Amino acid sequence: MAIKTATSMSGFIASDPKVTQRSDGQTRLHFRVGQEHCTRNQDDSFTQEAPTFHDLVMTGKTAEKAAQLFRKGDRFIAEGYVDTHDVAFADQVPERREEFRARHIGHDLAYTSYQVDRSPKAPSAPTSQLDTPTPAAGVPMCGLAV
Secondary structure (H helix, E strand, C coil), X not given: CCCCCCEEEXXXXXXXXXXXXXXXXXXXEEEEEEEEEEEECCCCCEEEEEEEEXXXXXXXXXHHHHHHHCCCCCEEEEEEEEEEEEECCCCCCCEEXXXXXXXXXXXXXXXXXXXXXXXXXXXCCCCEXXXXXXXXXXXXXXXXXX
């Protein structure tokens, strides 16, 4: 059987998470995320480039749990897919936008300390208890060695 793979995204949460309810009653979580970019130089050093910012959206139980566990500044790794749609702004031409729709998300171990709680849990209990995360803003990912 082939190894199952999916599109992934990593970065830092750049805005406060926003929780809303969809018309079908499902929880929807949205936040802006940043991705740092680096260029490798000929001498094997790295040059930090400007970050890019994107929308990340989750729905359902994953959104409910993520809303409790994630906050602005956290580093994350997510699995999902990219969706493209048109957004209309008042008095402007509609704009084509991309958003990452996360099906699974977790904290990036290279930047976050936490303890795993493996005790039996209720169906709605979080899967881990977070310690204070390491600072995300201003910590370059270039040449990161784990």
